[in-house]
Amino acid sequence: MRQGPSARAPWSLLPPRVHNSPCRCRARVARAIPRAKLAPNALIFRYFPGTVGSAPGASTSKRIRLWRCVADLPQVEDESKCRAFVVARNGSLTYMSIRNEWQTLVAQGDHLFRLKPLDGDRAERTVLLSKEMNDLIEGPWEEGAEGNRLARLLATLHNVVAGRRLVVCLTPYKARKANIGRLDPTTDSIWDIRCQDKPALRVFCAFVEKDVLFAVTCRPRSARVHWLGWFPLGDRSSKEWKRGITATKREWAKFFPTYEPVKGENLDAYLSNATPE
Amino acid sequence: MPTFQTQLLNEIQAGHDGPTIPESKRVYFQQRLRDRFFDFIVGCFLREQSNGLTKAKLARRIGKTPDVVNRWLAAPSNLTLDSISDLLLGICAEELEMGGHSVLSRQPANYFHLADQPKVKTKTKTNSGSHTVTPHPLAA
Numbered sequence: 388m389r390q391g392p393s394a395r396a397p398w399s400l401l402p403p404r405v406h407n408s409p410c411r412c413r414a415r416v417a418r419a420i421p422r423a424k425l426a427p428n429a430l431i432f433r434y435f436p437g438t439v440g441s442a443p444g445a446s447t448s449k450r451i452r453l454w455r456c457v458a459d460l461p462q463v464e465d466e467s468k469c470r471a472f473v474v475a476r477n478g479s480l481t482y483m484s485i486r487n488e489w490q491t492l493v494a495q496g497d498h499l500f501r502l503k504p505l506d507g508d509r510a511e512r513t514v515l516l517s518k519e520m521n522d523l524i525e526g527p528w529e530e531g532a533e534g535n536r537l538a539r540l541l542a543t544l545h546n547v548v549a550g551r552r553l554v555v556c557l558t559p560y561k562a563r564k565a566n567i568g569r570l571d572p573t574t575d576s577i578w579d580i581r582c583q584d585k586p587a588l589r590v591f592c593a594f595v596e597k598d599v600l601f602a603v604t605c606r607p608r609s610a611r612v613h614w615l616g617w618f619p620l621g622d623r624s625s626k627e628w629k630r631g632i633t634a635t636k637r638e639w640a641k642f643f644p645t646y647e648p649v650k651g652e653n654l655d656a657y658l659s660n661a662t663p664e
Numbered sequence: 665m666p667t668f669q670t671q672l673l674n675e676i677q678a679g680h681d682g683p684t685i686p687e688s689k690r691v692y693f694q695q696r697l698r699d700r701f702f703d704f705i706v707g708c709f710l711r712e713q714s715n716g717l718t719k720a721k722l723a724r725r726i727g728k729t730p731d732v733v734n735r736w737l738a739a740p741s742n743l744t745l746d747s748i749s750d751l752l753l754g755i756c757a758e759e760l761e762m763g764g765h766s767v768l769s770r771q772p773a774n775y776f777h778l779a780d781q782p783k784v785k786t787k788t789k790t791n792s793g794s795h796t797v798t799p800h801p802l803a804a
Contacts, residue, residue: 486778503772504772504773505672505767505770506770506771506772506773507767507770507771507772507773508773509773509775510773510775510776510777511775511777512777513777513778528688530686530687530688531687534686534687534688534691535687535688535691537688538688538689538691538692538695539691539692539695541692542691542692542693542695542696542699543695543699545696546696546699546703550777551699551700551702551703552702552703552706552707552710554706554738554739563738564735564738564739564742566739583739583741584695584741598777598778599778662706662710664738
């Protein structure tokens with residue numbers, strides 16, 4: 388898709404700082420290009436998951452939208468690594484919202500999956516599943532302890548999707564019977580869905596937006612289970628907790644490299660129909 | 665759609681002469697029922713909280729300790745039929761009306777919580793005539 392009338396390569400239209408390092412960071416691009424210099428030609432940037440940092444404020448402006456276009460871009464790096472493009476046009480930089488991002492990824496159907504509710508249930512919330520979680524839930528399961536436990540896990544996740552009431556603990560280490568608890572450190576905003584039937588399981592997740600959870604990995608809480616290839620999380624100081632959190636952050640960075648999970652102390656920002664423990 | 669969900673209803677819809685319903689599927693619906701009861705009870709309690717009900721008052725009304733009431737209202741796994749009856753009486757002086765509906769042949773719900781979802785309209789025929797169904801575009 389061609390943006391603007393100019394036949395010149397888009398990079399040549401950029402200010403020198405950006406021209407020299409076209410893919411570094413959205414925030415940097417935004418800083419480097421005053422609005423006045425953008426019109427009337429469209430300026431196209433591409434960014435790569437491995438090279439971008441967070442983009443504070445990206446979700447705050449309605450003018451920010453991210454365009455996906457591939458034409459008229461110089462071959463600066465491997466095209467397959469390019470996740471999206473930032474298009475600055477008519478004096479405003481626009482970014483794609485995280486909602487468009489996850490919906491596109493789900494529609495692609497390769498790596499990010501959306502848990503479908505049981506027929507007849509309303510989808511009041513969304514649970515996105517990583518490949519690991521999807522494989523776990525998809526089965527086939529062995530009848531017996533594994534099948535029973537995973538059936539309960541699926542029912543728990545369906546319960547979340549159906550929008551039923553959830554008890555939430557915002558304070559790490561204080562959860563007793565909460566369905567969902569925030570993990571330490573709270574600045575990471577990584578949560579676990581607490582499936583307390585024996586053997587207890589924890590599903591590490593993060594909030595993509597309100598009522599949209601991204602479930603990344605499932606770990607046994609205390610006892611080792613043969614059908615889950617992870618060591619039990621154990622006590623609060625164990626390395627397994629840190630590994631779980633790191634895995635969640637890594638997976639998040641893979642799918643949403645320029646966004647941060649929902650953060651803050653306001654429960655309403657995370658979930659509807661939820662009560663604090 | 666995940667394998668388990670696809671096959672969830674296979675044995676259930678086989679009728680009275682069908683094979684044994686696998687334990688995992690029974691467990692799935694057990695958990696589901698628990699969660700629904702819990703959702704209902706906690707919803708009642710929160711509604712009555714706005715009318716001045718507290719866990720302490722509720723415990724006193726049904727002759728239990730606050731610890732017990734706290735535990736019942738904390739997780740679905742703590743509920744029993746007896747505790748549900750006690751809680752409903754104490755919370756809102758109600759009892760449950762029995763009813764059920766088939767888990768078979770349900771239509772997927774159209775509702776999706778994100779309002780700006782694009783909608784694709786398709787016409788489908790049903791036994792009760794034709795009507796418009798709006799499947800979610802991301803649905804598998």
